[in-house]
Amino acid sequence: MEKNPSLAPAKPVPRKLRKGKKFKNRNNLAGYIFISPWLVGFLMFTIIPMLWSLYLSFTKYDILSSPRWVGLMNYETMFKYDYLFPQSLKVTFQYAFTAVPLRLLFALILALLLSQKRRGVGLYRTLFYVPSVFGGSIAVAVMWRQLFGVNGALNSILMALGVIEEGIGWLTGPNTAIWTLVALAVWQFGSPMLIFLAGLKQISFSLYEAAMIDGASSWQKLIYITLPMLSPIIFFNFLVQMINGFMMFTQALIITNGGPFNRTLMYVLYIYRKGFTDYSMGYASALAWIMLVIIGILTAIIFKTSSYWVFYETGEGK
Amino acid sequence: MEVVISEEFRFDCGSLNNQIFGEVFRLKRTILVVLLVCMLVSSFSLVALAQEKIVLRVSWWGSQGRHDRTLAVIELFEQKYPHITIEPEFAGWDNYWERIAAQAAGRNLPDVFQQDMQYLDLYSSRNMLADLQPYVASGAIDTTYISEAELSGGRLNGKLYGINLGSNALVGIYDPEIFAKAGVEVPGPEWTWDDYIEIGKTIKEKTGLYWATQFPGNFFHAFHHVLRQNGYQFYDGPKLGYDDDKLLADFLALELELIEQGIFAPYALREEVSSVEDDLLVKGQAATAWAWSNQIVAMSAAANRPLGLITLPKAKDQVKEGLYIKPSMFFSVAETSPHKEAAVLFIDFFTNDIEANKILFAERGVPISSKVREALAPDLTEAQILMFDYLNLIGDHTSPIDPPEPAGHPEVNRALDDIDSMVLHGVISPEEGAKRFRQEATRILRSM
Numbered sequence: 001m002e003k004n005p006s007l008a009p010a011k012p013v014p015r016k017l018r019k020g021k022k023f024k025n026r027n028n029l030a031g032y033i034f035i036s037p038w039l040v041g042f043l044m045f046t047i048i049p050m051l052w053s054l055y056l057s058f059t060k061y062d063i064l065s066s067p068r069w070v071g072l073m074n075y076e077t078m079f080k081y082d083y084l085f086p087q088s089l090k091v092t093f094q095y096a097f098t099a100v101p102l103r104l105l106f107a108l109i110l111a112l113l114l115s116q117k118r119r120g121v122g123l124y125r126t127l128f129y130v131p132s133v134f135g136g137s138i139a140v141a142v143m144w145r146q147l148f149g150v151n152g153a154l155n156s157i158l159m160a161l162g163v164i165e166e167g168i169g170w171l172t173g174p175n176t177a178i179w180t181l182v183a184l185a186v187w188q189f190g191s192p193m194l195i196f197l198a199g200l201k202q203i204s205f206s207l208y209e210a211a212m213i214d215g216a217s218s219w220q221k222l223i224y225i226t227l228p229m230l231s232p233i234i235f236f237n238f239l240v241q242m243i244n245g246f247m248m249f250t251q252a253l254i255i256t257n258g259g260p261f262n263r264t265l266m267y268v269l270y271i272y273r274k275g276f277t278d279y280s281m282g283y284a285s286a287l288a289w290i291m292l293v294i295i296g297i298l299t300a301i302i303f304k305t306s307s308y309w310v311f312y313e314t315g316e317g318k
Numbered sequence: 319m320e321v322v323i324s325e326e327f328r329f330d331c332g333s334l335n336n337q338i339f340g341e342v343f344r345l346k347r348t349i350l351v352v353l354l355v356c357m358l359v360s361s362f363s364l365v366a367l368a369q370e371k372i373v374l375r376v377s378w379w380g381s382q383g384r385h386d387r388t389l390a391v392i393e394l395f396e397q398k399y400p401h402i403t404i405e406p407e408f409a410g411w412d413n414y415w416e417r418i419a420a421q422a423a424g425r426n427l428p429d430v431f432q433q434d435m436q437y438l439d440l441y442s443s444r445n446m447l448a449d450l451q452p453y454v455a456s457g458a459i460d461t462t463y464i465s466e467a468e469l470s471g472g473r474l475n476g477k478l479y480g481i482n483l484g485s486n487a488l489v490g491i492y493d494p495e496i497f498a499k500a501g502v503e504v505p506g507p508e509w510t511w512d513d514y515i516e517i518g519k520t521i522k523e524k525t526g527l528y529w530a531t532q533f534p535g536n537f538f539h540a541f542h543h544v545l546r547q548n549g550y551q552f553y554d555g556p557k558l559g560y561d562d563d564k565l566l567a568d569f570l571a572l573e574l575e576l577i578e579q580g581i582f583a584p585y586a587l588r589e590e591v592s593s594v595e596d597d598l599l600v601k602g603q604a605a606t607a608w609a610w611s612n613q614i615v616a617m618s619a620a621a622n623r624p625l626g627l628i629t630l631p632k633a634k635d636q637v638k639e640g641l642y643i644k645p646s647m648f649f650s651v652a653e654t655s656p657h658k659e660a661a662v663l664f665i666d667f668f669t670n671d672i673e674a675n676k677i678l679f680a681e682r683g684v685p686i687s688s689k690v691r692e693a694l695a696p697d698l699t700e701a702q703i704l705m706f707d708y709l710n711l712i713g714d715h716t717s718p719i720d721p722p723e724p725a726g727h728p729e730v731n732r733a734l735d736d737i738d739s740m741v742l743h744g745v746i747s748p749e750e751g752a753k754r755f756r757q758e759a760t761r762i763l764r765s766m
Contacts, residue, residue, distance in 0.1 A: 062725075063423040064444030081761055150586050169586020174743050259589065261739045276416045278729045279440070281423075 057286035074286035088270040096245035099185035107189040111196035132190025141254035199233035375428035377407040379414035427652035448651040468686035471645035480648025484683020490628040500524035514631040518581040534608035549637030563752040570748035612683040618701040639717040646683035726766040
């Protein structure tokens with residue numbers, strides 16, 4: 001800190017006061033100045049819009065004219081009359097609770113395979129990561145549409161193999177549409193895979209060595225060493241991916257646009273529709289706040305239960 | 319900083335030779351004056367530059383054909399008025415309205431943007447649209463060759479919120495070759511829904527092709543057509559304009575039956591059609607496509623073979639004509655636009671310039687200026703002659719247009735689509751669907 005006096009506050013501080021408490025404050029101030037770019041951004045682009053949307057959630061606001069206070073009306077409509085609210089929640093939970101575990105499982109299996117020291121493993125790591133680089137993009141979503149279309153690649157392959165006789169409308173089938181979205185999500189396992197890989201490298205080889213001396217099989221090593229040692233990473237990945245899962249939007253918009261009859265109406269897509277298609281920004285804000293509460297509760301639950309299954313080496317199993 | 323230096327300067331002045339510093343002072347003043355003049359000149363020239371260079375944002379929705387034509391006209395406009403640069407923004411229908419909403423929220427609407435009947439009420443009632451009447455009165459928009467009937471669609475509460483870009487009506491576009499192959503005679507304007515089903519059946523049996531992708535227009539437009547034939551409006555103010563749910567139930571049941579018999583394309587296939595270019599008629603999988611008359615231009619360009627036009631079927635013992643002529647779309651000027659004069663200049667050019675209209679070629683519908691129509695007549699392609707003739711032909715088979723849809727219509731329309739697809743997937747019966755739609759629509763319209 002002292003090495004860089006130019007960053008000291010502009011007001012000169014009397015020499016006597018420079019030591020002790022005041023000095024500490026001065027240090028704090030420098031710290032705040034250092035984080036100010038982030039802090040300003042956080043206030044301007046996160047906190048203020050959030051509070052604004054909280055206010056909007058108690059209003060009727062059609063974007064084009066100024067908001068009008070309606071109290072709890074939006075929330076009342078949501079819980080009493082709007083059947084799309086429970087429907088979109090159902091769809092989102094269905095998606096998050098299937099896509100996320102499947103994606104993590106895939107990521108973990110591949111991370112285990114790719115953590116072995118073999119020739120060319122770097123190439124494989126890169127290749128497996130590629131889908132995640134452009135996985136969230138519009139282009140892939142459009143490609144997915146083509147892939148699962150009635151005259152798409154999947155149907156062509158299945159028909160060539162004689163599995164089906166007529167093209168199936170995967171994207172428009174009420175029971176298949178959501179699984180095309182889940183499949184896309186699973187395919188983008190790259191980023192949790194990389195985190196798993198990093199986690200696997202952290203595990204001390206001495207543990208495996210000791211296990212080998214005790215004659216443990218590779219299965220036992222996986223169950224009794226790798227997974228417990230990796231559990232903080234699994235916990236982290238699970239949490240992050242879960243939150244991501246609940247915020248899924250682009251793919252649902254491009255690939256199925258919520259259809260058929262709202263079977264893939266993701267919650268965030270519903271918020272978007274309410275806000276930007278129906279011009280009910282107040283109602284959309286109320287929906288968004290409910291989502292915040294749900295994600296909050298879910299995160300709390302995951303944290304609470306983590307003490308039962310997450311193992312921290314330093315903290316005596318806590 | 320400045321203050322500190324000059325104070326030091328004055329202090330030094332007192333202690334040293336006054337004359338020298340008087341000189342320096344004078345010099346300083348001269349420099350100051352020169353600088354000031356420089357600044358003034360430069361700011362004047364900036365103002366002059368700003369007056370010279372206007373950037374106008376123009377936004378529209380449409381297909382690739384429309385984008386190409388409109389961009390070419392913009393280029394022509396920029397050549398004629400070099401001080402105006404146009405920033406085009408274009409998209410398909412869905413994305414267009416989402417973007418316009420976001421821009422409206424940010425008070426950042428394009429200077430000139432394409433407007434639709436169903437949003438005219440919403441945007442004008444929120445003071446988003448400039449009244450164009452003064453510009454029509456002053457002659458900035460030349461209406462010498464435009465009749466009042468052509469302009470009236472853009473009028474609301476005594477103000478003119480949009481200039482009609484072309485007249486339009488629902489139409490059936492058919493492939494004559496498929497009709498010939500099936501040995502079916504092309505129906506005249508007096509045909510009925512029964513004929514519609516009968517011909518569909520024959521086409522399916524003889525050629526194996528679909529009769530149509532879906533009902534004329536889309537489910538909403540087709541049902542609207544049926545309601546009009548029965549003497550109802552879709553909306554009566556902010557509520558549904560019909561009481562008998564059987565009308566909707568029967569229509570849903572008919573659709574279900576037509577799909578089951580393979581006369582209509584299956585739901586999955588229909589849902590994949592998102593632009594004129596991948597319409598089943600264009601791809602040679604269906605005998606007809608049902609759209610707005612201006613779309614014949616894009617459709618025949620995409621199909622690249624001769625197509626014909628037929629009217630929508632009439633109902634047996636109908637109360638009134640279901641067909642109507644409507645302004646296909648408007649150009650509106652944003653109330654927030656700082657360049658309204660230039661915006662109006664562009665609209666005038668778009669409406670009245672012969673050369674521009676030769677490029678646009680009635681793609682947005684039959685032009686409203688009679689002079690433009692005359693000028694286009696010799697060059698019209700087959701598709702356009704069809705469109706011009708069609709609008710002349712249906713004059714006797716139309717009734718006046720209903721008032722603009724109330725706010726909340728997009729949501730009601732979506733509810734109708736949802737219920738339609740639920741019925742088609744057998745989740746609910748047509749009767750349940752009709753009942754449910756009334757509940758939903760009533761709730762949505764009440765909440766507006």
